[in-house]
Amino acid sequence: MTEWIFDRDAIRSFRFVASRLDTQTGEVALEYRFDDGPVLIERLRIPGAPFVLDGARAVAVGRALDLLHWIAGVSYYKAAVPAEIVFESSQPGLAARGLLGEVYRLGLGEFAYRNRIDLAVRLNFPVPGPSPVAAPVLGLRRQALVAIGGGKDSLVSIESLRALGVDQQLAWIGSSQLIAACAERTGLPGLKIERAIAPELFEFNRQGAYNGHIPVTAINSAVLALVALLRDCDQVVFSNERSASYGSTIEGSGEVNHQWSKGWQFEHDFAALLRAEVAADLNYYSLLRPWSELAIARQFARIDGYDRHFSSCNRNFHLLGERPAERWCGVCPKCHFVFLALAPFMPKPRLVSIFGRNLLDEPQLAAGFDALIEYRDHKPFECVGEAIESRAAFAHLANSPAWREDALVARFRDEILPQLDASGLTLEDQLQPAGAHGIPFELAGKLRAHFSA
Structure with a gap:
């Protein structure tokens, strides 16, 4: 059998192969491939296993896993940006396909600008599959799963929620000692989610793959939505501010937003999809959205x-x-x-x-x-x-x-x-709050008073 060689310009298709969750170990496997090349497997491990899932919860977890599989694929798709995209297992419906189009086109905006790629021409998702039935109310526990990144923003969110008496646990993805030290400093319970990129991707980079910025917050959001369902939390909280919605104005190219997936458009559309197709009582929002x-x-x-x-x-x-x-x-x-x-x-x-x-x-x-x-x-x-x-x-x-x-x-x-x-x-x-946000009504007024005190 001839060894498959990564040839960026010869690749014709990017394929979503399969996704799996082992409820006994908490291990997630996300599989992709280019054409008939090797299967690329990204792995995550979610602490707290074994997870016992009933019928409705199991369906919601399966849908969240699909969404993570589709969004995380952006890390691999960008290596060659082929025109054909194939879903070999679960097929996104109309709403999910719309979100994916945004994540891949706008989330890769800076990548496309730097690599001089016209994603409007090359990015081609297939016709959507049937839309799933409406998401059920799962009765999730009232607890915020808060993304911590080690910077000032997430620490402001954590201390604000603490001041308002909101039950919370922290979560981060990867092995950063800096983030772990910040999380420990808060005195709150924390979850470290392990994530390992498919090793072949690094070899592809050495062989001339396209490289550049990806919408990391979109991926992390999908990871934490899955974690929230497994850990029985009804809120996934990020700390993205108002200015994340505005990019860099480039002469001849228009606006290119490095942090598009931290902006309001992604937050709004991702939150709406979760409520509509995953779990009706799973809230996703940025606590800091109205502020500069x-x-x-x-x-x-x-x-x-x-x-x-x-x-x-x-x-x-x-x-x-x-x-x-x-x-x-x-x-x-x-x-x-x-x-x-x-x-x-x-x-x-x-x-x-x-x-x-x-x-x-x-x-x-x-x-x-x-x-x-x-x-x-x-x-x-x-x-x-x-x-x-x-x-x-x-x-x-x-x-x-x-x-x-x-x-x-x-x-x-x-x-x-x-x-x-x-x-x-x-x-x-x-310093004045302004603009649309997704903060729950019962928190919004208290938070505004907290910031103004």
Whole structure:
């Protein structure tokens, strides 16, 4: 038998082969393949097995497993982006097919831009299968399964839920020691979900596969929806803010959103599909959706106890594990933005102590901060706030005795601010909640009061 060789441009089909859950061990297997190549198996392990599933719960778990299988396939599909997509086992109905089209087209927006691929031409899901019967009410236990990522946002959600008396347990995917340490610091019960990408994918990358950013939050959301059903939780809670819905405006390409699956469109459509086709009483939402990054930074600054544990620096995390380095690299867009967002709300010595340096007094970092305010550059392809938020933070610091003489603040005040429209450049303008959200009614009012206190 001739050995199958990955040839990106010769591949014609991507195939969803099968998905399995072993209720005795909690192991999940998701299978894919290109053409007649080897079966690619992604594996997860969900703690708490064995799981006993009754009739309605078993059906809901099966549908959640299908949804995870379809969404997680984006990690593999992108390696070749073939025109034909085949479902060899379960077939998505009309609503699920619509969601998948969004996840693969918009969630791969940055990937497509960087690789110069027209997904509108190449992405071709087949005709949908029959729509499933309406999801039942399962009587899930009132408990929030909260995604923790080790950064300020999820910690704000966790402490807000604690203050409001909401029963919660934490969950994270992968083996990050930083996330585990943050979870332990909360004092709340936590679940580490193991995930192993099919090893063949790394070999495909060495053989010329397309590579780039994928909608990780969409995958993690599907994982936690399955976990919630197995662990009997009625809520899956993420910590995505209002500004996640807005991308980078690229001349000639329009808007490209690095964090599309953190935005409101995905949240709304994924939550609706879960309620309609998986479990009618399973709620999925972002607790922080109405607020800006600056409002969340203000809330985090009010919290004690995490300064030495949290990090939003993405260089701490990558597919093959965690970097054994300092928690803040100081040179990536996430470090720049988090420092800038926290500066209006934290005493300067505290913030400098967290980062180990004053990033706003390093002239060589000017280009990175210019991108944050969309001055001579577009917003970085990173999970950072809108340009108006960064401009408002700079404008506030320009009037602060503690910060105004630092190199980049002084440069903003003297060189950049005179060129900008000053409307909306006050912190107060950026701190008010606004926009659509999916926060349950009984929480929304209490949460708004909590943030305003």
